[in-house]
Amino acid sequence: xxxxxxxxxxxxxxxxFDKAVRELRAIVGDEHVLVDxxxxxxxxxxxxxxxxxxxxxxxxxxxxxxxxxxxVMKVANKYRVPVYPISTGKNLGYGSAAxxxxxxxxxxxxxMNRIIEVDAELCTALVEPGVTYQQLYDYLQEHKLPLWxxxxxxxxxxxxxxxxxxxxxxxxPYGEHFMFSCGMExxxxxxxxxxxxxxxxxxxxxxxVFKWGYxxxxxxxxxxxxxxxxxxxxxxxxxxxxxxxxxxxQYPNETDITKIVEALRPLRIAMVIPNAVVIAHTxxxxxxxxxxxxxxHTGPGAISDxxxxxxxxxxxxxxxxxxxxxxxxxxxxxxxxKIIEAVAAGTGGKIITQEASKGSKAxxxxxxxxxxxxxxxxxxxxxxxxxxxxxxxxxVSQAKGAETLKQMQMAKTIxxxxxxxxxxxxxxxxxxxxxxxxxxxxRSKPEEMEKAYACYDELLHTxxxxxxxxxxxxxxxxxxxxxxxxxVKRDVEKRLKKALDPNNxxxxxxCGISL
Amino acid sequence: MYARRLAVCLGSVATLVVAGGAQxxxxxxGEVYDKVCRYCHEANVGPVLKGRALPTEYIQRVVRMGNRxxxxxxxxxxxxxxxxxxxxxxxxxxxVAQE
Ligand SMILES: Cc1cc2nc3c(=O)[nH]c(=O)nc-3n(C[C@H](O)[C@H](O)[C@H](O)COP(=O)(O)OP(=O)(O)OC[C@H]3O[C@@H](n4cnc5c(N)ncnc54)[C@H](O)[C@@H]3O)c2cc1C
Numbered sequence: 001x002x003x004x005x006x007x008x009x010x011x012x013x014x015x016x017f018d019k020a021v022r023e024l025r026a027i028v029g030d031e032h033v034l035v036d037x038x039x040x041x042x043x044x045x046x047x048x049x050x051x052x053x054x055x056x057x058x059x060x061x062x063x064x065x066x067x068x069x070x071x072v073m074k075v076a077n078k079y080r081v082p083v084y085p086i087s088t089g090k091n092l093g094y095g096s097a098a099x100x101x102x103x104x105x106x107x108x109x110x111x112m113n114r115i116i117e118v119d120a121e122l123c124t125a126l127v128e129p130g131v132t133y134q135q136l137y138d139y140l141q142e143h144k145l146p147l148w149x150x151x152x153x154x155x156x157x158x159x160x161x162x163x164x165x166x167x168x169x170x171x172x173p174y175g176e177h178f179m180f181s182c183g184m185e186x187x188x189x190x191x192x193x194x195x196x197x198x199x200x201x202x203x204x205x206x207x208x209v210f211k212w213g214y215x216x217x218x219x220x221x222x223x224x225x226x227x228x229x230x231x232x233x234x235x236x237x238x239x240x241x242x243x244x245x246x247x248x249x250q251y252p253n254e255t256d257i258t259k260i261v262e263a264l265r266p267l268r269i270a271m272v273i274p275n276a277v278v279i280a281h282t283x284x285x286x287x288x289x290x291x292x293x294x295x296x297h298t299g300p301g302a303i304s305d306x307x308x309x310x311x312x313x314x315x316x317x318x319x320x321x322x323x324x325x326x327x328x329x330x331x332x333x334x335x336x337x338k339i340i341e342a343v344a345a346g347t348g349g350k351i352i353t354q355e356a357s358k359g360s361k362a363x364x365x366x367x368x369x370x371x372x373x374x375x376x377x378x379x380x381x382x383x384x385x386x387x388x389x390x391x392x393x394x395x396v397s398q399a400k401g402a403e404t405l406k407q408m409q410m411a412k413t414i415x416x417x418x419x420x421x422x423x424x425x426x427x428x429x430x431x432x433x434x435x436x437x438x439x440x441x442x443r444s445k446p447e448e449m450e451k452a453y454a455c456y457d458e459l460l461h462t463x464x465x466x467x468x469x470x471x472x473x474x475x476x477x478x479x480x481x482x483x484x485x486x487x488v489k490r491d492v493e494k495r496l497k498k499a500l501d502p503n504n505x506x507x508x509x510x511c512g513i514s515l
Numbered sequence: 516m517y518a519r520r521l522a523v524c525l526g527s528v529a530t531l532v533v534a535g536g537a538q539x540x541x542x543x544x545g546e547v548y549d550k551v552c553r554y555c556h557e558a559n560v561g562p563v564l565k566g567r568a569l570p571t572e573y574i575q576r577v578v579r580m581g582n583r584x585x586x587x588x589x590x591x592x593x594x595x596x597x598x599x600x601x602x603x604x605x606x607x608x609x610x611v612a613q614e
Contacts, residue, residue, distance in 0.1 A: 034590070041580050042587035062591050064538070092586055110591035113539045130591075134550050135539055156554050157586065290559050361559055376554035382584030383560070390584070444583070 006037065007058045009081045009103040017058065020079040024061050024105075027071045032062040032111070043089075043097045043106055047390040049441065049452035050476045055098035057084070060106045066231050070191040072107065073229075076505040077189065083107040084507045085229045087129035087162030090154055093390040093438065094166065095475030100509040107229065109161075116232065117208075120145050123237045124182065124208040129161040129230060134374045136160065140237075147237040148372040150174040150276075153365075155374035161233045167223050167472060169427055169434060171369040173327060174238050175276030176429055178223055183207040183234035186222050189501035194218070194228065208234035224472065225493070226507035227500045238372075243333045246325040246367040247340065248357065249349035250318025254281075254305075256348070257320055257408060258401030261426075261433075263347050264322065265399045268428055272336050275370055277428040278323040281408075282308050284425050284438070285317045288362040288380035293421075302416040316360075322349070325370045381423065387442025389452060391476075393459050395468040397426065397433045407435050407468065414462060415439070418455035434471050460484065475510070482512025544600030547593055552601070557611055561585060566610025571602035578602075 008017050025033045034040055035058070043060060044052050061083070063069045076083050084104040089097030099106055113130030118140070127136065133155040140147050150170030152163055163170075164177045174180040184196045194200070196219045199207035211217065222228050251260060260279055267273045283303070287293070291314075296307040312319060326333040326340070344351050357363035365377025382388060393411070397403050404426055412422040415437075424437040439459075441452040456477060460470070464484040473481040482490060493513045497504070501515075508514040541547050555561035564574070575598050581587030593601070 039590070042589040045581040045587035047584070060589075060591075089589065089592075090586060096586070097589065108589065108591045110589065111538070114536050115539075116536050131539075138550075156551060157592075374554075375558075376560065377558065379555055379560045379584065386583065388581075388583030388585075 007056045007103055009058055009105070010101070012079065012081055012103075016079055017081070020075055020081050021059060023075045023078075024059075024072060027068055027075070028061055028063050032064070034060040034062075043108075046096045046098050047093050047388060047443065048095065048474050048476045049389060049391055049443070049449040049456070052098075054102055055095070055100070055475060056102050057099050057106045058103050060108050062108045062111050064111045066185070066187060066193060069107070069187045069229055069231060070193070073187060073189055073191045073505070076105075077503050080503055080505065081105055082505050082508050084510070085109060085129075087165065087230075088132055088157065088159035089162070090158040091162065091166060092154060093392045093474065094472065098475070100475040100478055100507060104507070109229075109231070112231070115139050118143070118145060118147070118237070119208065120147065122209055123147055123239055124234060125149075125237055126183075126208055126232060126234050127160055128232060130159065131161070132157060132159045133372075137372070137374050146240040148172060148174075148240050149235065149237050150177060150180065151369065151372050151374060153369060153378035154376060155369070155372075156376050160235055161230055164233060164235070165223050165230055169276060169429075170372070171276050171278065171323070171366075171427075172238060172325075172372050173274035173276075174236060175427070177235075178220075180236045181219070181233055182209065182211050182236055183232075184219055184222055184230050185232035186228035186230050188228045189503065189506050193231075196222075199234075208236075221496065224511045226510040226513055227496060229506065238327075240371075241327040241329070243330045244325060244327055244371055245333050245337065246323070246354055246370045248352040248363055248366070249322040249324075249340075249344050250316075250352065251320045251322070251347070251349050252312070252318065254319045254408070255405065257426075258405050259347050260320055260322060260349070261399055261401040261404050263343050264324075264428065265431075267339070267343065268399070269430055272339055273324045274327055275325050278366070278425050279404075279428070279433075280321045280323065280366075280425040281422060282312055282317050282319055282321075283384070283421050283423045284381070285321050285362045286311050286315065287382075287384040287423075288365065288377060289315055289317065289360055290380050290383060291315055291317075293384050301419045303421050317362075318350070321362075323366045323370065325367075381438055381440065384421070384423065385440040385442055387444045387448070389441035389443030389449065391439045391441075391452060391456055391474055392472070393437040393439050393456055394471050394473070395435050395463050396471045397435045397468065399428060399431050399433050404433060404435070406466075407463075410462060410466070411435075411437055411459060414459050415455060417458075418451045420452070420455060473511075478509060479512045541593065541597045544597055544602070544604050547597060547601050548604060551588075551593075552605070555585070563611055564605050565608040569606055571599070571606045574602035574605055575599065 084099035109129035112128040150172040197213040
């Protein structure tokens with residue numbers, strides 16, 4: 001059997017590759033190894049502004065189970081072929097399902113989609129990598145379990161393991177997903193199976209309830225890294241509150257971001273507002289409402305501030321739109337609601353309640369996300385510029401008004417220089433904010449792709465100069481982003497890589513880590 | 516008060532540990548449409564597909580290749596047979612009633 005794949009892992013001959021593929025087929029079954037170019041098409045689709053060739057895979061292997069993964073590791077070590085694990089593979093705008101480097105074999109874990117356990121008393125779940133948020137949602141509904149989880153916007157098609165492993169975020173009080181994970185199972189490059197935390201003890205029943213275990217806590221090194229293949233993850237679920245009150249507060253001016261952040265931070269830190277608050281700019285809300293860009297701006301260049309003002313007026317969208325919720329009983333929410341009303345009144349914000357939200361698709365999908373109800377409403381973003389190009393620029397900011405305004409202005413200026421709009425939001429952790437900007441461009445136009453690449457590059461380096469680092473980054477910029485974090489951290493990562501994966505077979509290059 | 520209400524709300528299931536463990540599979544193409552496609556294609560995000568008699572091969576191709584911002588879907592997510600069923604249903608469906 002001759003390989004039909006034109007793409008090969010670096011330094012591997014076609015003959016050796018064929019041998020490796022044959023061994024992989026023997027492990028997972030013929031139909032679960034793909035090498036035909038046509039069959040691999042879904043893995044090639046990316047939104048980043050680089051050519052598909054740069055991230056083209058050589059094959060896909062789809063194991064079902066830990067034991068198969070252990071055997072795949074053996075083959076990878078034997079032939080020195082790198083494998084790039086994905087879970088649900090919907091890392092859209094961060095690299096999608098394509099590997100970080102050309103020629104890697106994607107290890108697609110989507111078939112491993114078992115919800116292994118849900119403990120309704122302790123409010124925990126143990127899931128495999130292929131489980132989607134939609135699947136988990138349906139499962140909880142079906143079993144009439146009043147438990148909520150936190151999910152990212154592409155929730156219907158993405159999943160908790162892949163999202164957590166890339167340290168993604170969601171919108172309920174459990175929005176910082178890694179923080180609310182508890183216990184992992186990891187297949188290491190040498191085939192050993194590590195269970196983190198309490199899971200390391202054979203007969204422990206506390207794996208999903210106590211994160212730390214004894215000695216160093218290792219979970220963190222398996223996120224945004226390539227030290228192992230995560231095959232199970234524990235996660236905490238939230239009891240559905242008797243009363244949930246989502247709301248939006250709209251503000252009229254772009255510079256209002258300062259007072260918004262100053263007013264909200266104390267409420268967030270004190271957990272009066274318990275969830276990951278979002279402060280979304282007009283141009284994030286507009287496409288999801290939906291509003292058409294062409295109705296307000298034609299021709300090249302970024303949309304003008306006047307046009308943005310007009311959108312706000314025409315469609316009842318704020319310059320900033322704050323999304324948050326109260327999660328409690330009627331009594332506690334009534335009490336806290338008074339605080340929210342006072343804060344909105346004191347800062348010149350207009351409150352929109354659930355009842356008043358009808359008719360806006362943007363408000364609808366946000367309110368659903370704040371209770372962990374899957375949807376894909378945020379994909380409306382891509383109708384703004386069209387052409388399917390997207391790359392997330394996502395620096396971390398202190399939750400301080402002056403800082404957020406400074407970051408917003410810096411980003412807006414650089415984006416405009418390249419003709420792109422500021423489509424941004426701040427997702428409030430406790431003391432930090434993820435400043436997430438969707439750099440939208442038309443991927444069907446080579447010149448726009450080049451500009452988008454150059455724009456991200458300038459954003460990255462300008463922000464780094466000011467001491468602002470990324471919370472997460474796409475695979476095309478992994479190396480450059482890693483470089484902004486300095487040499488010592490990278491050296492330690494390299495030493496860990498050498499110790500855990502001396503043949504450099506798990507996702508070399510991911511987050512800039514390679515031998 | 517809060518604790519009591521919560522206890523009431525979880526009371527009926529309090530002893531339940533659900534051990535699933537079975538591999539999930541799509542029931543049919545209709546379920547895929549409802550749980551994936553519909554979120555965009557009946558929500559002003561992507562174009563409406565129903566009632567247009569779109570060719571089945573075209574639907575299957577777009578699902579596998581993606582199209583501009585529409586993500587591509589792998590066989591590990593939607594197997595070929597189920598995808599064919601999705602395409603058949605969408606292609607043969609009546610138009611979606613306007614809200
Ligand atoms: C419109 C839109 C809105 C978005 N909103 C959000 C949002 O609100 N929050 C957010 O966090 N993201 C968001 N994203 C980005 C992204 O789509 C999600 O984070 C998504 O959850 C990631 O894809 P996934 O869950 O399928 O993970 P995967 O793609 O499966 O995994 C992500 C990466 O983690 C690594 N990995 C995955 N599984 C394993 C494993 N088992 N072992 C070792 N390494 C592994 C791989 O490097 C992989 O590429 C958004 C994207 C779009 C297009």
